[in-house]
Amino acid sequence: TRVTSLDDLDWGDPAAGDLLVLDTSPRLLLTASALPTAYARAVRHYRYGPGVMKVDVALAGPIPWRDPNVGRAPTVHLGGTREEIIAAEREVNRGRIPARPYVLAVQPSVIDPTRAPAGKAVLWAYTHVPLDSPTDATDAVLAQVERFAPGVRDLILAVHSSTAVTRAHTNPAEIGGDISGGAFTLAQAIRRPVVSRHPWRTPLPGVYLASSSTPPGPGVHGMSGWHAARTALGDAAGLPVTLDDVFGDD
Template sequence: MGKADVAIVGTGPNGLAAAVVMARAGLQVELFEAHHEIGGGLRGAALFDDDVTHDVCAAVHPMAAASRFFREFDLASRGVRLRQPEVSYAHPLPDGTAALAYRDLEATCARLGADGEPWRRMMTPLLARSSAVVDLVLSPQRALPRDLLGAIAFAKGALSHGTRLGRRSLTTEAGRALLTGVAAHAVGRLPSLASGAIALLLGHLAHGSGWPLPEGGSSRIAEVLAADIVAHGGTFHTGQKIDDLRQLQGSKVVLFDTAPKGLLQAAGDLLPARYARQLSRFRYGAGAAKVDFLVNAPIPWRHPDVGLAGTVHLGGTQAQIQRQENLTAAGIAASEPFVLVVDPAVADPTRARNGKRPVWAYAHVPNGSSLDPVAMVQARIERYAPGFGDTVIASRGIRAGDYETYNPNYVGGDINGGAVTLKQSVLRPAPRVDPYRTPLQGVYLCSASAPPGPGVHGMSGYLAARSALRREFGIRTTPSLAPGRSDASVRGRR
């Protein structure tokens, strides 16, 4: 076992991205996956009906449309259609109104009343330099930005909306809730500089490259990544758990697409004591409790335009969201937690079959929570969509504490691979010049627990692979990721 040039432990989006880069560089790559199927957070399953596929983890993919890795890999040319809803995300409010983030910025501003112009001023500079902003955030965060104007615009927005000052720039409840709902994707304390950065990053993408859903489900992304790896000589070993690094001692390089906890378990006493202590102190964030519903009709939202949205945030007003998220981050269960809901068939009609369709939902809960989320999440949806329960054919819940069993990277249900704080966003997983390289020769961490952190963007794997290519194989030219391009240009450079 482990006789290839490169062994990769875990086949989530970052492990797959790392394998694409390594295989295209002409190296022999083997991937090891403990689960019986690849994909990690990109897996899908027919949970209740053979014709209806549910996204077991991630469903909506702003980063798959925006990150450098996926821009170069070009999902569209590989047959993956990213379906864009008319409304990227919606935020129904307790009074029956709703705030809507249309893909069209002007349509959004026109419906935000007094906050229309502030919203335009906030988003326009970021949209003008969107690729540079995305590349800044999705970087190792160890060097000065190339586009200073984009960095300044982003930093100003994050400073404003990551602090109490944000209340001054947005004055309506609709505008405040619309942005705070995006900030809540940090799954942590609100407001914070880290959540402000996430709000600006995801918020501007809603009006740019969008918040798309892959046609057919998230597993389509994993399928085309795997196909490229196999086409370049890579091999997969599923149902193969690596619990000891020495199982892979024949490989020159090992990349772990795991949480620090997984690396600690596999490397054990091989790690220097100081680095092991740093990994053991790595903070995991609040958890997500997942519910999958099979329904026989679209969600009957009280405000009909919410039904145009690919993603719906259920949290109430800005004050309510902040209170809920702060309690959750402190380990206290909120009575009405923040919930994200997706009806995939809104953007992708192929997901509805024979009058049945999937509904996907997450609730933010304390790390390790044992609460069964089904009734709680259904009640939250019912509050804004009376009669939803009458459409439910079947449902399944995964407690936050059980999510780690399904995917060991979700420690205590933390789907972000670690708490999203300013310090940990920059220094994850440990304070090192090269955050991917461990003190062990040839061993790297390439998961979302390394920069740039959570999201299906592939950049942690891409950047870790580039580091390993340079340091371990002397390959300084990153291979082309474009479909049909040969990797011969980089072979022999080691």
């Protein structure tokens, strides 16, 4: 079920201890008629970063990296020199697709052989593009992979691409294709999405924000959700939850 309005969502009674934890963009909160004006203003002024364009590739064999050691790494950053990375990201910030994009590539079959048939491989890669960009940058992404793995194009069996616009349509939490939950600037490292000691708690009773639009921001650490859950359980039941409760104390 796609939720388009919090007013239409019957999620329980906060007075009875029911909780609603949102792993979404803060923009969804704007659909609640009871949202205070000041908070709504902060959400409307919250800025989003670049979008992402992603390519999924099926390969006839392992990626022929120029440096064989790279073939042992599940995640590879393809940017070239420091100057090239800066130039590529600057182009994106100016609303253009760089000829040599900074690419994050993942080869999951390196550590999980079941992700591909025997002797085959899979690769997915993404690059930053301007927010809301409809541009398919597949050729530029694959050219950057080819640069560091000559011959990889000859191994391609199938390609599936998703633009920033496509990603935003598929997942409304990715505003404009931004997978980071908002621009991670110095200001928004603190104002995420508001300046507060407990930014995971919204002004709506029983409603909490657990996405990377809250501190500590984007990543694979899961800490935004952890802090949201800890805040929610503390508010609802006075539970002093610690990391030991999740991971144990060993």
